[in-house]
Amino acid sequence: QVQVVESGGGLVQPGGSLRLNCTVSGLTFDDYAMGWFRQTPGKEREGVACISWSGGSEHYLDSVKGRFTISKLNRKKTVYLEMNNLKPDDTAMYYCAADSTPQRVWLFEFCSGSDQHSYYWGQGTQVTVSS
Numbered sequence: 001q002v003q004v005v006e007s008g009g010g011l012v013q014p015g016g017s018l019r020l021n022c023t024v025s026g027l028t029f030d031d032y033a034m035g036w037f038r039q040t041p042g043k044e045r046e047g048v049a050c051i052s053w054s055g056g057s058e059h060y061l062d063s064v065k066g067r068f069t070i071s072k073l074n075r076k077k078t079v080y081l082e083m084n085n086l087k088p089d090d091t092a093m094y095y096c097a098a099d100s101t102p103q104r105v106w107l108f109e110f111c112s113g114s115d116q117h118s119y120y121w122g123q124g125t126q127v128t129v130s131s
Contacts, residue, residue: 002026009125022096038092047111
């Protein structure tokens with residue numbers, strides 16, 4: 001059974017930083033793309049940052065480029081999202097997802113969430129950016 005567990009959310013002032021962590025068990029971590037998605041009430045979930053199964057490619061939502069960095073540590077089966085210069089518009093529930101397609105070729109496809117019903121999801125962690 002695949003389990004995805006996030007941590008690290010919270011309340012931060014505009015311009016501040018947070019790091020989200022996501023640990024996965026139950027699958028061969030090295031073979032699957034990983035991603036962070038976010039959702040606010042009334043809106044669809046959107047891909048924020050994704051990293052390929054090899055770690056060689058990253059994909060970011062335009063609005064977070066230059067501020068957010070995704071990384072992973074295979075030996076710990078953990079993926080991280082470093083968020084800097086946070087803005088009120090970044091306020092959302094953040095979800096970690098593990099791909100269900102091993103060694104997917106196109107990272108953008110995973111990050112678009114087009115087949116997100118097949119992903120393995122965590123329970124989410126709230127990020128609130130407010131003064």
